[in-house]
Amino acid sequence: MSVDSGDGAGASRFSGSGITKRFGALAVLESVDFSMGMDEAVGIVGPNGAGKTTLLATLSGAYQPSAGAVTFGGHDVTRLPAAARCRLGLVRTHQVPKPFSGMTTFENVYVAAAHGDVRSRDEAYERAIDALNLCGMLAVANRQAETLGLLDRKRLELARALATGPKVILLDEIGGGLTDSEAQELVQTIQELRRRGIGIVWIEHIVHVLLQVVERLICMDAGRIIADGEPQAVMSDPEVVRAYLGGSTQ
């Protein structure tokens, strides 16, 4: 792992440059450039199969890029596995929550806290309680995780990510499958993360929910970024209307 020796600007940024990801002959990401301030909130939209989840997986370390580089807070993390990126403060949630079965909600969150950048068991415990509290899960802390309903599983996914002590959280369709009022509850929690200065990258198809949190929107199509900027401007960009919203630019 090398540290950016430039003017220090890299220390406050999270970037991917020239990110290409191929599965065999299939190129899913084609030289994607992505960069954000560590405390920004960025939404990602795009049609099914555009490569959004693959980008998140490559940024978080679940996948190695076929070409390109990922830097986080001045560190070149391109070859670091997800667990090492997590200790630096970069963590993701999954589209389909994957709690550890055979463990309680608390145990799930405590294990995540212990994998973060903590110095002692007490600190991990405090982080776990704080994350459960923030995500409204103290009442179900002693429930077996596999018995939780969808909203609580989504909350648990968020609590586990939060317990690692992140600087940036990557959210993959955390609102998917929820009712509007359930999604609103998650929005409030995510807004609290923002108030704490945690950066957010959020893939979401429920755009009106996403736009309550993000100040910048990226639209992907066919493995590329086709628009990036102020959310309303991106949503009315003719290429976004054509590729994502299924409309005509005529």
Ligand SMILES: Nc1ncnc2c1ncn2[C@@H]1O[C@H](COP(=O)(O)OP(=O)(O)OP(=O)(O)O)[C@@H](O)[C@H]1O
């Ligand atoms: N492990 C893999 N092996 C082969 N192809 C894959 C793999 N993961 C993803 N793909 C393919 O890459 C393309 C992009 O998938 P990805 O899940 O990144 O899209 P997405 O924009 O997140 O879509 P959605 O909105 O449906 O979640 C799809 O064609 C998918 O089938």
